[in-house]
Amino acid sequence: MTKRTLEVFRENAYLRTCEAEVIEVNDRGGVVLDKTVFYATGGGQPGDIGSIDLENASVSIGATIRSGGDIVHVPFEGQPPPTLGSEVTATIDWNHRHLLMRMHTATHLLCSIVPCGVTGGSVGSAKSRIDFDLGGHVLDKQHLHDEINRLVEEDYKVETVWISREEFDARPELARTMTVKPPADAQSIRLVKIGDDVDLQSCGGTHVLRTGEIGRLRVGKIENKGARNRRVNIHLGE
Ligand SMILES: [Zn+2]
Incomplete structure (x- = not known):
C-alpha cells in the first residue's frame, strides 16, 4: 500500500502542529492530508484528537484511524469537513x-x-x-x-x-x-x-x-x- 500521507510524528513525536493540504474527503467526512502530526489508532495506542484549522473555520477531530495506507482524521459528528485541496493547519491535543x-x-x-x-x-x-x-x-x-x-x-x-x-x-x-x-x-x-x-x-x-x-x-x-x-x-x- 502506498502511503499518501507524510507521517511527521514518526521522526518527531513532539510536533504539535503542521501545515498540510487536504488530499481526500471520504463519504463519511473523514479527512486525508498530505502530511500529519496525528497518530492513528494502532499498536495498542489510541489515535490523536485535535483540530484541523482553515483560515475562517476550525474542524474538531474526534478520532484518527487508519484505513488502507491512509491516516483518516474523523471530525466530530455535525462538523463539516474542509473541502478537497484546502490548505489547513493540523493541530493535536498535546496534553492528551x-x-x-x-x-x-x-x-x-x-x-x-x-x-x-x-x-x-x-x-x-x-x-x-x-x-x-x-x-x-x-x-x-x-x-x-x-x-x-x-x-x-x-x-x-x-x-x-x-x-x-x-x-x-x-x-x-x-x-x-x-x-x-x-x-x-x-x-x-x-x-x-x-x-x-x-x-x-x-x-x-x-x-x-x-x-x-x-x-x-x-x-x-x-x-x-x-x-x-x-x-x-x-x-x-x-
Ligand atoms: Zn512503543
Missing part, C-alpha cells in the same frame, strides 16, 4: 498526546522487567496494561513497582532506530508483542531503543525522549487471565 507518550514509554519499561511473552497491551491516558504469558514465572508487584520507578529515575535515553527487513526477520526477539507485528510489506522496520540495554523492540507508536519524562508510576491491579496469563495495569503518578 503527551500523557499517551509517557504511558506508552512506560509500557516498554514494564516489558523490559518481565522476561515473558507479551500477548497483548493497551495504552490509555488514565491506565495502561500489558498481558503476559508467564509460563512458570511469578510476578511480584512490589518488585515491578520498584524496578519501573528505578528505570524512570535513571532517566534513560529513548531513541528510534531503523533496520532492514532481513535483519529484523533474523532477530525474532525484536517483535516483543506476539499480537502486533510490523506491516508485512515494510522494507525497513522501526525499533525503539531505551538506554543501551534496557529495552529494544519494534514499535510504531509515539514515545518520550527520556524515561525521566514519564514521572513516577504506580503498578495497579495484576489480573488473572487464565492459568499462565496475567494482566499488569500501570498508572501515572503515585
Whole structure:
C-alpha cells in the first residue's frame, strides 16, 4: 500500500502542529492530508484528537484511524469537513498526546522487567496494561513497582532506530508483542531503543525522549487471565 500521507510524528513525536493540504474527503467526512502530526489508532495506542484549522473555520477531530495506507482524521459528528485541496493547519491535543507518550514509554519499561511473552497491551491516558504469558514465572508487584520507578529515575535515553527487513526477520526477539507485528510489506522496520540495554523492540507508536519524562508510576491491579496469563495495569503518578 502506498502511503499518501507524510507521517511527521514518526521522526518527531513532539510536533504539535503542521501545515498540510487536504488530499481526500471520504463519504463519511473523514479527512486525508498530505502530511500529519496525528497518530492513528494502532499498536495498542489510541489515535490523536485535535483540530484541523482553515483560515475562517476550525474542524474538531474526534478520532484518527487508519484505513488502507491512509491516516483518516474523523471530525466530530455535525462538523463539516474542509473541502478537497484546502490548505489547513493540523493541530493535536498535546496534553492528551503527551500523557499517551509517557504511558506508552512506560509500557516498554514494564516489558523490559518481565522476561515473558507479551500477548497483548493497551495504552490509555488514565491506565495502561500489558498481558503476559508467564509460563512458570511469578510476578511480584512490589518488585515491578520498584524496578519501573528505578528505570524512570535513571532517566534513560529513548531513541528510534531503523533496520532492514532481513535483519529484523533474523532477530525474532525484536517483535516483543506476539499480537502486533510490523506491516508485512515494510522494507525497513522501526525499533525503539531505551538506554543501551534496557529495552529494544519494534514499535510504531509515539514515545518520550527520556524515561525521566514519564514521572513516577504506580503498578495497579495484576489480573488473572487464565492459568499462565496475567494482566499488569500501570498508572501515572503515585
Ligand atoms: Zn512503543
